[in-house]
Amino acid sequence: MITIEFLGPIAQESITIEASSLRDVAKFLQQDSKLSSWLDSLAIAINDKLTDNLDAPLNDGDRVSLLPPVCGG
Amino acid sequence: MITIEFLGPIAQESITIEASSLRDVAKFLQQDSKLSSWLDSLAIAINDKLTDNLDAPLNDGDRVSLLPPVCGG
Amino acid sequence: MMLEIFEGALQPKEIFSRWYDDECNANWGAFIPFVGIVREEDEIEALSFDIYEPILINWFDAWQQKAKQRGAKLRMAHSKGDVKVHKSSYVAAVLSPKRRVALELIDAFVEDFKANAPIWKYDVIQNKRIYAKKRSMPMNGAGLLAKKD
Amino acid sequence: MMLEIFEGALQPKEIFSRWYDDECNANWGAFIPFVGIVREEDEIEALSFDIYEPILINWFDAWQQKAKQRGAKLRMAHSKGDVKVHKSSYVAAVLSPKRRVALELIDAFVEDFKANAPIWKYDVIQNKRIYAKKRSMPMNGAGLLAKKD
Numbered sequence: 001m002i003t004i005e006f007l008g009p010i011a012q013e014s015i016t017i018e019a020s021s022l023r024d025v026a027k028f029l030q031q032d033s034k035l036s037s038w039l040d041s042l043a044i045a046i047n048d049k050l051t052d053n054l055d056a057p058l059n060d061g062d063r064v065s066l067l068p069p070v071c072g073g
Numbered sequence: 074m075i076t077i078e079f080l081g082p083i084a085q086e087s088i089t090i091e092a093s094s095l096r097d098v099a100k101f102l103q104q105d106s107k108l109s110s111w112l113d114s115l116a117i118a119i120n121d122k123l124t125d126n127l128d129a130p131l132n133d134g135d136r137v138s139l140l141p142p143v144c145g146g
Numbered sequence: 147m148m149l150e151i152f153e154g155a156l157q158p159k160e161i162f163s164r165w166y167d168d169e170c171n172a173n174w175g176a177f178i179p180f181v182g183i184v185r186e187e188d189e190i191e192a193l194s195f196d197i198y199e200p201i202l203i204n205w206f207d208a209w210q211q212k213a214k215q216r217g218a219k220l221r222m223a224h225s226k227g228d229v230k231v232h233k234s235s236y237v238a239a240v241l242s243p244k245r246r247v248a249l250e251l252i253d254a255f256v257e258d259f260k261a262n263a264p265i266w267k268y269d270v271i272q273n274k275r276i277y278a279k280k281r282s283m284p285m286n287g288a289g290l291l292a293k294k295d
Numbered sequence: 296m297m298l299e300i301f302e303g304a305l306q307p308k309e310i311f312s313r314w315y316d317d318e319c320n321a322n323w324g325a326f327i328p329f330v331g332i333v334r335e336e337d338e339i340e341a342l343s344f345d346i347y348e349p350i351l352i353n354w355f356d357a358w359q360q361k362a363k364q365r366g367a368k369l370r371m372a373h374s375k376g377d378v379k380v381h382k383s384s385y386v387a388a389v390l391s392p393k394r395r396v397a398l399e400l401i402d403a404f405v406e407d408f409k410a411n412a413p414i415w416k417y418d419v420i421q422n423k424r425i426y427a428k429k430r431s432m433p434m435n436g437a438g439l440l441a442k443k444d
Binding site for chain 3: 007008009022025026029030039040041042043044045048049050051052054065066067068069070071072073
């Protein structure tokens with residue numbers, strides 16, 4: 001099981017799913033109509049490291065964070 | 074008569090000469106061996122306005138300032 | 147710690163004084179703080195910020211390494227929670243022996259901060275917190291999960 | 296007056312605090328001070344500065360006009376006379392509603408200051424004042440009087 005964590009303005013609790021790569025996470029989230037409008041603009045981190053590799057493997061206990069568009073300062 | 078004023082590190086008192094344009098001032102200073110090494114690097118102001126016009130006319134009482142290379146800060 | 151997070155508005159005078167005292171004998175030639183102040187516009191009363199600290203720290207540490215390779219050093223302070231108009235929410239600074247390096251780094255650092263630091267901004271209007279979506283930027287690499295094979 | 300000349304070292308903490316208090320309610324979004332600090336190198340004990348104020352004021356006023364056209368404002372403080380190592384001789388600041396304008400202006404302003412502000416620098420070594428010729432730059436248009444027809 002891995003945990004998906006929604007950061008910043010995405011008002012949603014963390015969820016846990018079975019997934020062996022980010023590709024599985026993508027498939028899962030693409031089915032969620034509330035999230036689909038966000039997906040285009042989310043950056044992704046695995047255990048707090050940003051990644052741009054959809055084939056990044058996931059292990060049991062990993063945490064996937066979804067980061068919406070930012071505006072510090 | 075116009076006054077020639079030497080600013081910053083040029084250790085020289087002001088002088089007054091007859092001159093009707095900066096061209097006259099140039100001719101005068103080119104004859105001064107102590108100053109000739111400076112001339113290449115001096116910026117020129119007439120009455121505190123910088124100029125790059127050698128034909129700028131000079132009137133009685135004008136003040137010509139010679140500004141050597143700068144390094145503020 | 148060269149990265150400081152404060153609840154509510156920053157105190158730029160305290161921050162500047164403390165950083166200056168820390169650094170003034172370290173033989174830097176240039177010290178450039180960038181102070182961000184909340185502007186009063188579009189009826190906002192305040193801005194409000196969420197920060198995801200673990201990734202902010204990683205982002206900052208990577209920049210600190212880049213600065214170090216150029217002989218320079220970065221410091222930064224940011225608010226979380228509400229910051230009223232005309233108060234400061236962000237101070238970033240570069241210290242460098244060289245003027246040119248300092249000017250280039252403060253620009254690149256502040257711009258990348260805007261684009262890639264995991265901080266979310268909300269307008270506070272009539273006590274409501276509204277995500278500043280239009281002014282926000284997708285981080286580098288965003289959109290990964292929208293890809294379909 | 297937005298241009299301040301001080302005898303001897305600047306007090307950057309006092310300057311920052313005073314400028315911040317002056318400007319913090321003027322609805323600027325970005326405030327970037329550049330603080331120049333005298334580095335200890337090549338056995339210098341201090342730097343020393345001559346300033347020709349009438350032309351410095353003209354130069355500064357022209358920059359203030361340029362800044363105003365971009366909705367911004369400049370402030371500057373500089374030392375004359377001796378400034379010991381690890382003390383500050385120069386503070387320049389831009390205030391702007393816009394981050395981008397502020398970052399571009401502080402860079403252009405500080406670089407043109409270095410090239411064209413009528414200020415002469417001397418190294419103070421064993422109490423002697425030596426013109427810093429190698430680090431100095433001829434101002435725009437220099438060499439006019441070397442021309443022969």
